Amino acid sequence: MTDLTPAGAAALDAIDPLAGFRSAFVHDDSDPDLIYLDGNSLGRLPTASLDLADDVLRRQWGRRLIRSWNEGWFETPQRIGDRIAELVGAGPDEVVLADSTSVVLYKAAVAALKARPGRTRILTDDLNFPSDIQVLRAAAEAAGPDHEVVVLPTDSIHGPVAGLADALVGQGGADVALVSLSHVAYRSGWCWDLAATTRIVHEAGALVLWDLCHSVGVVPIDLGAADADLAVGCTYKYLNGGPGSPALLYVNADRTELRNPLRGWYGSDDPMGFGFDAGPADGASRFLTGTPPILSTALVEPGVDLTLEAGMDRIRAKSVALTERFISLADLHLAPLGFEVRTPRDPGQRGSHVALFHAEAQAVSQALVNEALVISDYRPPDLVRFGFAPLYIGFTDVDEAVRRTVDIVESGGIDRWRGVQPVVP
Ligand SMILES: Cc1ncc(COP(=O)(O)O)c(C=O)c1O
Structure with a gap:
């Protein structure tokens, strides 16, 4: 039996092999009570990023000026891509950093x-x-007037495993070019079986494009073993790359027929030849277009380093333990207050965040952020999301977040925040 008392949480923190990573991130000393459960939207700032930013700005840009392109800048998207490749089971040259997730998703979908x-x-x-659905529709439009996006319905918690299989083998299955x-899943936290799903997509003759935004850095991923075709993902969530940091793009080395629909010099085999007819670069680099944003690209590396150092097995083990504990405590203390777990209960089917239904989720979320110092987020119309980033969240944080949620509801906090809606909820 799990000990769900505060002493039980303290005991788990005491033996947590990842506990030391907490101090590798910046914490605001003037806000010691803050519990940050939104690393699934924007990860914390690694302390190493401070020194790196200083070096990139003062030395690389300030003093070395354009010479820095020959002193490492040029290879930055590929070099950090190769590090991320280690996290997602990809090979060298199969991952680059580029654009934003939405843009690389578009490029990948049109290519497919x-x-x-x-x-x-x-x-x-x-x-x-x-x-993503908007982007996929735009990609379909670009591919031709007869193209369409079919959105399979779900129970809003679990992925449509049987529905997808039916759609691939049933009527219209032979028309499927791409499954994305x-x-x-960003709301419920449902996690697809990446390998099994890729297999059935391939059996139907289609290509697969995975969005790894809510899994990279927190769920083990083996794109190579699955023989996945394409994948994209954010680096500013569990990889802690910073607001708006460039996306990762994976292109399977064997899918040489996939062509970048937005070609430009940085994705060519001779960017500095200034010719009109340069061919595509090798590997995923052929999907680059223009000059990479070096400041934000460079800052992706410290978070990736920390994730590799911690190891995906240890990160996943702690992530499962954190979400299991939160769900158990939510059942015990929050269900009587109108909350309901809307995330798969099977840990094999979920990522590292948990969504709770509440009829007044918007007011709960605002009260948590503004009064209880528990930073979670609200997804309309009725979910509060709690993200558990194993590198800097402990078991005591989980217990304390639940305790403060109970408190904010029982003390009438909801009444004070009804209707308050910031730009980013
Ligand atoms: C699952 C998922 N896909 C795509 C995106 C879009 O990313 P971007 O706005 O960086 O293009 C997000 C952003 O939060 C996301 O969570």
Whole structure:
């Protein structure tokens, strides 16, 4: 039996092999009570990023000026991509940093559609990030007037495993060019079986494009073993790369037929030849377009280093333990107050965040942020999301977040925050 008392949490923190990583991140001394459960939206700032930013600005840009392109800048998207490749089971040259997730998703989706001529359908599900669906629709539009995006319905918690299999083998299955899914769903935290899903997509003759935004750095991923075709993902969530840091893009080395629909000099085999007819660069680099944003690209590295040092096995073990504990405590203390767990209870089917339903989720979320100093977030119309980043969240934080949530509801905090809605909820 798990000890769900504060003493039980303290005991787990005392033997946590990742506890030391907490001090590798900046914490605001003037806000010691803050509990940050939104690392699934924006990760914390690694302390190493402070020195790196200083070096990139003062020395690399300030003193070395344009010479820095020959002193490491030019290879930055590939060099850090190769480090991320170690986290996602990819090989050298299969991962680059570029653009934003939305933009590389578009490039990847158009490339996949063009590689399956005669097939006109993209399959996704309604757990997918809404912006992804907008991007996929734009990609379908770019590929031709007969192309369409089919959004499979779900129970809003679990992925449509049977529905996807049916759609691939049933009527219209032979029209499917591409299946694009979020590995971990942004709302419910549902986690697809990446290998099994990739297999059935391939059996149907289609390509697969994974969105790893909510899984990279917190869920073990082996794109190579799964033989996945394409993947994209944010680096500013569990990889702690900083607000708006560039996305990761994975392109399977064997899929040489995939072509960047937005070609430009940085994705060519001769960027400094200034010719009109340069061919594509090797590997995932062919999906680059223009000059990479060096400041934000360089700052992705410290968070990736910390994740590699901690190791995905230890990160995953702690992530499961944190979410298990939060769910147990939510059942015990929050269910009587109108909360309901809306995340898969099977740890094998979830990532590292937990969504709780509450009829007044918006007011709960605002009260938590503004009065209880528990930074979570609100996803309309009725979910509060709690993200557990194993590198800097402990078991005591979990217990304390639940205790403060109980307190904020029982003390009437909800009444004070009804209708208050900041730009970013
Ligand atoms: C699952 C998922 N996909 C795509 C995106 C879009 O990323 P970006 O705005 O960096 O393009 C996000 C952003 O939060 C996301 O969570």
